[in-house]
Amino acid sequence: MSVKLDDIDLGILRLLQKDANLSIDTISERVALSRNACWRRIKQYEEVGLIQQRVALLDADQLNLSLVVMVMIRAASHGKEWMDQFHRVICHMPEVVGAYRMTGDLDYILRVRVSDIAAYDRFYKTLTERIEIGDVSASFVMEELKEGTELPI
Incomplete structure (x- = not known):
């Protein structure tokens, strides 16, 4: 509405x-x-749902979640069943703080927050155990130039 x-x-x-x-x-x-x-x-x-919720924004560094990883995924399948399962899997992984279905070469991009490389490796292993993925690659964020929650109204 x-x-x-x-x-x-x-x-x-x-x-x-x-x-x-x-x-x-x-x-x-x-x-x-x-x-x-x-x-x-x-x-x-x-x-009417224009205001969806009110939240507290936390300092990721103080919570030992300073590593941001952009995970690029190519789906193993493009059928509804796979997509539904993928959605269920990522929604139950708290490390995933953003998930986007894409056009172009990649099918999905996940924004993941973890403490370090070892924590990302655990995330990766859990993800790939829970659902078959065609291809996955990751880029580690070196510097956050802008991170925000405000919409440009």
């Missing part, structure tokens, strides 16, 4: 993307809207 958004809506959403802990009073003051009207709009965003 699509919601028609005005400038006030976009302002509220920008503020919430930066800090979901802002009070209704602070948000309403910054977008020049009454407290109740602001609260009603936020509730509507949640009801």
Whole structure:
């Protein structure tokens, strides 16, 4: 379902993307809207699924998850059964923090967070034990230049 958004809506959403802990009073003051009207709009965003969830962003380095690996996969099959199984497998592997079905030479790219090369090797072995893969390769991220959660609204 699509919601028609005005400038006030976009302002509220920008503020919430930066800090979901802002009070209704602070948000309403910054977008020049009454407290109740602001609260009603936020509730509507949640009801229609525009706001999907509110989360805490954690520091991966402090949690010993500083290695980011981009895993490129070619499917063993392109049938529905294989794709469904692949989806189930990766959804049950917490190391996978992003998964994308692609066009072109690769079928899937996974963004994986682990502590080190040994942890990636364990991830790789578990993945390939759980599902047959046509080909898999990985690139280790040397430097994160930009990582974000805010959509460009």
